[in-house]
Amino acid sequence: xxxxxxxxxxxxxxxxxxxxxxxxxxxxxxxxxxxxxxxxxxxxxxxxxxxxxxxxxxxxxxxxxxxxxxxxxxxxxxxxxxxxxxxxxxxxxxxxxxxxxxxxxxxxxxxxxxxxxxxxxxxxxxxxxxxxxxxxxxxxxxxxxxxxxxxxxxxxxxxxxxxxxxxxxxxxxxxxxxxxxx
Amino acid sequence: xxxxxxxxxxxxxxxxxxxxxxxxxxxxxxxxxxxxxxxxxxxxxxxxxxxxxxxxxxxxxxxxxxxxxxxxxxxxxxxxxxxxxxxxxxxxxxxxxxxxxxxxxxxxxxxxxxxxxxxxxxxxxxxxxxxxxxxxxxxxxxxxxxxxxxxxxxxxxxxxxxxxxxxxxxxxxxxxxxxxxx
Amino acid sequence: xxxxxxxxxxxxxxxxxxxxxxxxxxxxxxxxxxxxxxxxxxxxxxxxxxxxxxxxxxxxxxxxxxxxxxxxxxxxxxxxxxxxxxxxxxxxxxxxxxxxxxxxxxxxxxxxxxxxxxxxxxxxxxxxxxxxxxxxxxxxxxxxxxxxxxxxxxxxxxxxxxxxxxxxxxxxxxxxxxxxxx
Amino acid sequence: xxxxxxxxxxxxxxxxxxxxxxxxxxxxxxxxxxxxxxxxxxxxxxxxxxxxxxxxxxxxxxxxxxxxxxxxxxxxxxxxxxxxxxxxxxxxxxxxxxxxxxxxxxxxxxxxxxxxxxxxxxxxxxxxxxxxxxxxxxxxxxxxxxxxxxxxxxxxxxxxxxxxxxxxxxxxxxxxxxxxxx
Numbered sequence: 001x002x003x004x005x006x007x008x009x010x011x012x013x014x015x016x017x018x019x020x021x022x023x024x025x026x027x028x029x030x031x032x033x034x035x036x037x038x039x040x041x042x043x044x045x046x047x048x049x050x051x052x053x054x055x056x057x058x059x060x061x062x063x064x065x066x067x068x069x070x071x072x073x074x075x076x077x078x079x080x081x082x083x084x085x086x087x088x089x090x091x092x093x094x095x096x097x098x099x100x101x102x103x104x105x106x107x108x109x110x111x112x113x114x115x116x117x118x119x120x121x122x123x124x125x126x127x128x129x130x131x132x133x134x135x136x137x138x139x140x141x142x143x144x145x146x147x148x149x150x151x152x153x154x155x156x157x158x159x160x161x162x163x164x165x166x167x168x169x170x171x172x173x174x175x176x177x178x179x180x181x182x
Numbered sequence: 183x184x185x186x187x188x189x190x191x192x193x194x195x196x197x198x199x200x201x202x203x204x205x206x207x208x209x210x211x212x213x214x215x216x217x218x219x220x221x222x223x224x225x226x227x228x229x230x231x232x233x234x235x236x237x238x239x240x241x242x243x244x245x246x247x248x249x250x251x252x253x254x255x256x257x258x259x260x261x262x263x264x265x266x267x268x269x270x271x272x273x274x275x276x277x278x279x280x281x282x283x284x285x286x287x288x289x290x291x292x293x294x295x296x297x298x299x300x301x302x303x304x305x306x307x308x309x310x311x312x313x314x315x316x317x318x319x320x321x322x323x324x325x326x327x328x329x330x331x332x333x334x335x336x337x338x339x340x341x342x343x344x345x346x347x348x349x350x351x352x353x354x355x356x357x358x359x360x361x362x363x364x
Numbered sequence: 365x366x367x368x369x370x371x372x373x374x375x376x377x378x379x380x381x382x383x384x385x386x387x388x389x390x391x392x393x394x395x396x397x398x399x400x401x402x403x404x405x406x407x408x409x410x411x412x413x414x415x416x417x418x419x420x421x422x423x424x425x426x427x428x429x430x431x432x433x434x435x436x437x438x439x440x441x442x443x444x445x446x447x448x449x450x451x452x453x454x455x456x457x458x459x460x461x462x463x464x465x466x467x468x469x470x471x472x473x474x475x476x477x478x479x480x481x482x483x484x485x486x487x488x489x490x491x492x493x494x495x496x497x498x499x500x501x502x503x504x505x506x507x508x509x510x511x512x513x514x515x516x517x518x519x520x521x522x523x524x525x526x527x528x529x530x531x532x533x534x535x536x537x538x539x540x541x542x543x544x545x546x
Numbered sequence: 547x548x549x550x551x552x553x554x555x556x557x558x559x560x561x562x563x564x565x566x567x568x569x570x571x572x573x574x575x576x577x578x579x580x581x582x583x584x585x586x587x588x589x590x591x592x593x594x595x596x597x598x599x600x601x602x603x604x605x606x607x608x609x610x611x612x613x614x615x616x617x618x619x620x621x622x623x624x625x626x627x628x629x630x631x632x633x634x635x636x637x638x639x640x641x642x643x644x645x646x647x648x649x650x651x652x653x654x655x656x657x658x659x660x661x662x663x664x665x666x667x668x669x670x671x672x673x674x675x676x677x678x679x680x681x682x683x684x685x686x687x688x689x690x691x692x693x694x695x696x697x698x699x700x701x702x703x704x705x706x707x708x709x710x711x712x713x714x715x716x717x718x719x720x721x722x723x724x725x726x727x728x
Binding site for chain 4: 270288290292293299323324325
């Protein structure tokens with residue numbers, strides 16, 4: 001039985017704030033404590049802190065990086081997926097997540113939340129973490145209202161709300177939502 | 183410290199032979215016994231048997247599937263990467279591998295070995311496993327001779343040869359071989 | 365000498381407004397009159413109307429679709445690029461553009477503008493066209509301020525402003541901004 | 547009405563032979579004379595010569611490159627598609643083609659023919675052009691026998707055979723062969 005996979009997305013290291021780093025570490029810790037796999041874009045800033053938090057709590061971490069070369073990943077990734085496709089890998093991060101947590105974030109975070117929205121993934125944003133999380137929290141990303149990005153008050157609440165939402169989706173007996181490639 | 187990631191590639195379930203299934207199971211077992219992470223395309227046939235072999239030996243398995251929906255993966259994948267990009271995900275399988283083992287295989291296996299060749303990954307083919315493995319084993323894929331696909335006699339030898347080659351590459355102090363995305 | 369390539373992005377047919385359709389048609393017309401190639405996502409709504417406007421003015425149109433099958437493209441595309449990679453093709457639309465014009469738009473438009481921002485493409489949004497164009501016009505997409513999405517009053521101004529900006533970039537003697545794949 | 551799109555694939559400039567260059571030029575010329583659009587990977591060697599041949603015969607040329615930056619394309623491309631996804635763009639070249647002509651070629655050509663085979667595209671290889679074309683001509687790429695890579699004697703025959711095959715497919719009333727992305 002596969003474990004739940006939660007993506008943590010947000011600032012890369014060039015623009016990460018101290019507040020976002022702290023929140024990301026806690027989010028990673030909570031994801032690990034809940035027994036979920038932490039998925040991220042594998043680089044610095046929020047991604048690295050979330051991985052570090054997960055590893056400090058015996059979690060499992062997956063980094064999906066743009067490059068061809070695993071050495072670009074942060075050192076807290078247990079598994080490094082070298083996408084080779086550049087920043088279009090943001091779609092893979094969203095596609096791989098059963099749910100998504102945004103901590104601050106710039107334009108890459110916009111893309112990942114948007115991809116998650118297209119795929120109807122449960123998503124939460126940490127209130128006060130800055131950037132895209134604060135801008136998008138509590139909103140739908142277009143008038144189709146496919147799925148709301150829920151604003152949550154803390155890392156702990158983020159994981160709780162997300163797991164509850166993912167559980168409901170699974171109980172609803174969701175089958176293949178997308179056609180296979182043949 | 184990240185564990186070595188070995189990709190096992192080969193027939194999907196529609197064309198998998200009994201011989202290839204058996205070889206795949208053993209390859210997965212050996213990958214797990216060696217303490218490496220098993221990476222694959224996440225679907226049936228060789229992919230599924232390799233995952234099953236790894237799980238029976240307490241290994242870790244990663245399936246990188248073409249689809250948006252994790253339920254397409256075989257049930258022995260610990261981690262499912264939903265690439266969302268269709269069969270272009272063959273590049274991700276090759277990019278994510280520190281080394282590649284081919285067991286039989288059709289056209290998808292050609293693509294993965296070819297992508298591995300472009301990325302200069304250590305690669306082996308199991309002798310007698312049929313299809314692409316037997317056709318490409320012992321060969322270079324073009325006149326540039328970037329890396330040879332070594333033919334090996336057994337699953338055990340496959341893992342041994344590959345780990346030795348990967349170890350040598352690491353000792354050679356290989357740094358970033360490809361430019362980062364910025 | 366390659367012609368300038370301008371991407372027109374915005375609502376797909378399921379959510380396109382009449383105002384956006386009209387604006388898109390005019391944008392396509394102006395792109396063609398200016399002698400530029402029109403690039404788009406190849407589907408309906410703003411994409412189709414922009415192509416129709418361009419064709420009515422003897423322009424050239426390129427549709428870059430998510431699917432494997434050219435028959436999904438709207439009938440005003442001279443050239444259909446079947447990306448095969450699903451909605452990650454939004455990155456290809458942005459990458460292929462020398463400049464981008466947004467007309468209304470939902471979440472896909474967010475992704476394309478965000479990808480354009482990462483690639484530092486000149487971008488404009490048509491004022492009053494709704495959705496993402498109105499939300500993002502006049503803004504930078506994160507605190508790095510890589511490139512502003514300029515708000516413009518009309519299709520004619522959109523093309524004029526964009527061509528001026530593209531011309532300046534070219535005169536600045538920009539060479540390879542990104543490393544090659546080798 | 548969209549024109550037929552023919553992909554010409556083969557050696558990049560680092561390994562292109564004089565014979566392949568000549569054949570590629572003729573193939574590009576014949577594609578243009580037949581009124582078809584020439585699609586290619588946009589770089590050097592066979593790609594560049596095919597584009598040059600097409601332009602000398604008033605054809606239209608499309609180059610789909612791995613990079614983010616159009617200046618990597620050869621100068622005979624009318625339209626440059628910057629895929630941004632690296633060599634996974636080989637799938638886009640195959641997906642975009644109504645038919646494919648191989649002239650010599652190394653490992654990239656293997657990938658493009660393999661992708662074309664998965665998508666059941668009509669494909670021909672020029673006899674005596676070397677490399678992958680000579681190796682794969684007259685063959686199926688796996689036991690599923692989805693589509694044969696026909697061996698042809700000359701550039702002229704390549705275009706004739708391909709157009710005939712494409713015409714038959716169209717007359718067979720092929721509709722959407724692949725599910726849409728929604």
